[in-house]
Amino acid sequence: MVAPVIGQLDREQAKALIEQQGLRFEENFDAQFGAFEDGRLVATASRDRNVFKMFAITPEYQGGSVLGELISALLQNGHQAGYKSFFVFTPPTSSASFQACNFRPLVTHHKACLLEFGNGLKQYLNSRKTLVRPGHNGAVVVNCNPFTLGHQYLIESAAARVDHLYIFVVREDRSFFPFDVRYRLVEEGVAHLDNVTILDSGDYAVSGVTFPSYFLKADDDLQSLQMELDLLLFAKHLAPFFNISTRFIGTEPYCRTTRTYSEFMQTMLPPFGMEAVQLERCQAEGGVISAFRVRQALRKEAYETVRQLVPETTFRFLRSEDGLELQKKLVNYQRRH
Amino acid sequence: MKITKSAQSGTMQSSDLMIFLEPADELIIEIESTVKQQFEHLIRAKVEEVLTQHQVSCGEIRINDRGALDYAIVARLEAGLKRACEKE
The missing domain is CATH 3.40.630.30 (Gcn5-related N-acetyltransferase (GNAT))
Structure with missing residues (x-):
């Protein structure tokens, strides 16, 4: 029973x-x-x-x-x-x-x-059929917690190298900024580009948070396996559907997780006929721009620093009523991503 | 009958089937089965027959079959319809 x-x-x-x-x-x-x-x-x-x-x-x-x-x-x-x-x-x-x-x-x-x-995957793809573009397309998968000048720069440089660029925004809501805010700030931040499409990743980006490790042995490298499954899912199901032949990622000087992911991309995508391209990250005063730095500055209410790290669109949101409401909670938020 | 709410019937045991029903503006029947290749058309025919009998013309009906026989399909679908068409 x-x-x-x-x-x-x-x-x-x-x-x-x-x-x-x-x-x-x-x-x-x-x-x-x-x-x-x-x-x-x-x-x-x-x-x-x-x-x-x-x-x-x-x-x-x-x-x-x-x-x-x-x-x-x-x-x-x-x-x-x-x-x-x-x-x-x-x-x-x-x-x-x-x-x-x-x-x-x-x-x-x-x-x-x-x-x-x-039928989740089939429906996910079918409902996005009208967004399929011919040609040599590229993709970035971003969390954008929140959208920075660094993201904007990465997307602009990537879009310049392909016919069409798909921006997958990670759906999963375990980041400080909720999905609809992250998505909207991406939309506003890339509105000036005409060869990009923004997509919700749905359930089809395997993140470290949803990935259950219960069946793995203690010495298995959990994080690597999660990244490999995520890339296989992308390469096997998402990329062919949207004619994606290049995946872009920014260089990563600090975060080891992102660096490891980038290394996996280089080895795992080519067998699927895809290219993994690393783009130089955008610098601001005090080093490369990252969403982590933005959140740190926000926590200290250092708005002048924030202004140097995010586009006007994101800044406007952060200073809006909704943005200020969110910032109150930021003080207690400790996660790195 | 009109499907007014989300409902479910049956199990994923061998020789049974599990049915999910949702309200929809058109009739959508999705069939997944371990014996899909051989029997999808027969399962669909049975499902359509029961739906016609109960005058159900719209709704999303997702069948997950593990080799159920006709009478099981009829029973599970009727149970599902009764739940999905219930008044709140």
Whole structure:
């Protein structure tokens, strides 16, 4: 019988079961279900927004109907929460079991697969069909937390080198500036360019925050794997659809994560017939411009510094009522991105 | 019957199917199945038959099938329709 895992005791059982299977327990999830036999928990799985994770089934129940029961419960629960498509990251050995439950593989890697339930990717692409441009196109994937002169410079230089430039703004709302603000500031900041299109990344940019690591071994390089899956997803599904043959990224002197990502781009995109181009970052007084510096300056209310780092459009927003409201919260915000 | 709200029926167990229904301005039937290649047309025919019978002419109906037989398709779809057409 599958039921939600709620009581303290059940929660502890679930955690122990996950760990017995050599998996890692993760604190963040929206719902957790368990399969119980005579009051004993024999299997469990969880949902974190539209990602299913922490599947753990005791060996004697593997290969039976338990996986289907757990997936049914997660789907029902996720549907009620308003999601239409669901993702699962699993080791390649479990990929077939999920495919038997109508999950479709999006990306296959020797350490992890990403599968999707539902038509999310197809719909994402179909609804953007009218934005497809012929020719030699390029892409940047940006978070823009918030949009700076550095982003503007990167986008201008990239747009000058291709027929059309797609700007994917990372949808996921775990940055200080909410998605609609980030998106709007990009729109305003590139309004003077006529060969660019701004796109919402949807669920199709794998970020470090959504990427569940429960099934990986302690010595696996989590961050690298997440970046590789993200690039494979881009190269396999997004790029061919939009005729993207060049992906641009700014040089990165400080942030190691971005630098590693850039290195992966150089090795992983060429096999797909794509080029990865690094562009020199734009400098201002006190070094290269970054959104991190903007947030730091905002926190100190150093508006003259901010003015040197962001375009007029972003500055106007920051000084607006909504912008000032957001800044009040910035004092407590510590994340690097 | 008119689909007025989001509903769901069935499971992803083997030999069953799971159906998601949402209100929509036109009729959209999406079928995903482990035996899609062999049986999609038959599943679709069955679904259309049940919809006609209940005079459902619009709505988004997403079928996720794991090899269900006809009577299971009918039962799950009717259950889903009843939930989706309920008055609040």
